[in-house]
Amino acid sequence: MSARRIVVTSGKGGVGKTTTTANLGAALAKKGRRVVLVDTDIGLRNLDLVMGVEKRIVFDLVEVVEGRCQLRQALIRDKRFESLKILAAAQTRDKTAVSEEQMDKLMGELAKSNDYVIIDCPAGIEHGFRNAVAGAREAIVVTTPEVSAIRDADRVVGKLREREIPLQLIINRVRPEMVKAGEMMSIEDVGEILGADILGVIPDDEGVIDTTNRGEPLVLDQTQKLAAIYGRIARRLEGEDLPLTDLDPPSVFSKFFTMWKAG
Amino acid sequence: MNVEGTDLMHAFEEAPLEAASVEAPAAVALGRAIVITSGKGGVGKTTTTANVGAALAALGKRVVLVDADIGLRNLDLVLGLENRVRYHLLDVIEGNVELDEALIRDKRSANLYLLAAAQAREKEDVDVDEMQRLIEQLRERFEYVLIDCPAGIELGFRNAVAGAQHAIIVCTPEVSAVRDADRVVGLLPNDWSPELIVNRLRPALVRKGKMLSVDDVNAILRLPLLGVIPDEPAVIVATNKGEPPAFDPNSRLGAAYRAIAARITGDETAPAEVPTEPEGGGFLSKLGALFGGRS
């Protein structure tokens, strides 16, 4: 059976697409799935950096599309997860270097020998977005509970629906204390405004930046709170009906207040 | 006021000056056009454009903010002017409306104007020459033209850069952001000397070695440092309300932006301060700390 081809997109930049792609991919690989992560941010590649494989890039996506190398030569095998591979973007080109047809064909190729093809989409809704989406059959829309991010996510949701691509949301960087104080929109607000199902909710975490700086996806470290959350997202992606967990310590007053949920 | 001196432009079609709220300066001294860019998305270009613009206006300068993110506009939202947008820059470029009709005066400052992006259009709907002409038109009426650049390095970026003479690079202390900023600096005209704003610094994390320091960032970028903005929840609250902190005399964030504005005008020549302590703690974070909030 052919792989699931999922694009991770957002519209707004900097909300966590690449971090999500990396960690979700790693979580799936940890479960034994054959996963390939594709960086389509040609010219501003970062998936390689976040995965810590930047020094091992020999060939990139554009070279594959232009026929200057074999696909298997460009796939970087992750040393920590046996069934995880990365296809890096080109750095010295820009997004007009490939077409939608080429992307669709390439993702189709990758789908033949994998369980998941996860496509890291660049910010925006132009050429880069269209390229990334061309190869996908499903989408994960990443947003944060901030007005600009949600506005852009809404635009992207509209474009995905136009193409009849099924989608789910990941709400990233939730700050529970701000939600409780009414200074940040809740996950219910976000889900309602965008009218989409929620695949996962990820709280803001100071440790994430360090993991991306070091190129070590945090699912490697089970002591990381977010590692468990990405694990649950992977399970939910595979169809398990997992509720979002209550991560607050239980308290006598908790029934009076909305528990913030994550996971 | 900074004067562009001998930069005589080629003659171009110009809309007659209406008896509107925007008056052209008496002398034909052109304003400075500065593009705020980064490569990486989400590092704070729009927030920076809004706040630096507000701070410059508070110093008495006549400022226009241009949202060049066609299709994904947000500068109007950050400024709280989203329900005043009637026309956008494509309407002006395509001649549907005069520039003065499209300019939106800020709610709080008589010196600050916004030219919104189009929401239902594409970046491909405008080209470099059209943007250049528009920016030149604006330079005739404003002392500062700040252009909010979209993420990326494609047409949107090239359009935003067209017509500008200076750039401010916004970068967060993260490897991806630094790498993208470096790429963007390489794509700017050689004779520009871009300056750096480091955004979302968390001094406590830097001390623990869990975040790059300003020096780490600038070891790679090697740009003159315009300012450093700390990462604070107040930014989120400000965007929620559409009230840029630069307008708030009590805000520490606002003070950081005002210092940047002073440096831009040349009024302040002391080097940029790097915050070393996290925000003393608003009510919220004090509570959070007290009752075991964020770990």
Add this chain to the structure above:
Amino acid sequence: MFEFFKNTEFFKTLFGRESSGATARERLRLVLLSDHLALAPDVIDALKAELLEVIARYVDIDPEMAEVTFEQRERELAMLASVPIKSVRKDRPSAPAQRTANGRAHAPPNQPPRRRRRRRRPSPTAPPNGAPPDGTLLAPPGTFENSAQA
């Protein structure tokens, strides 16, 4: 006990201001409404066409001069229609009581529609004030330049 203080309602009461999260939600709702309309000019065209169709059943208009705009206000998005009216139609739909659910005029069974009856009545001289022959006043006298006579 201290958990209670974290509650947002308490804060609102204490400080008497709307929380920024609620402000954000409201602003976002409006801006998305506006964005969606901007992205659906065909919807707006269809809305305008049907609106004018309905209006034209009651009064004569010049569709070319009609304007339908959307005005964004602080707390709402409003649709404004400016439609110059030339005259009231003689064959306009009947009063609401005789309408079916879809708003169309509906004649009571075994009775000719009122409008036809009006037409059959001879009216050799127009009443000086332009009132229609059946005596009901459609509008204050002198409203219309051309008297609306049968």
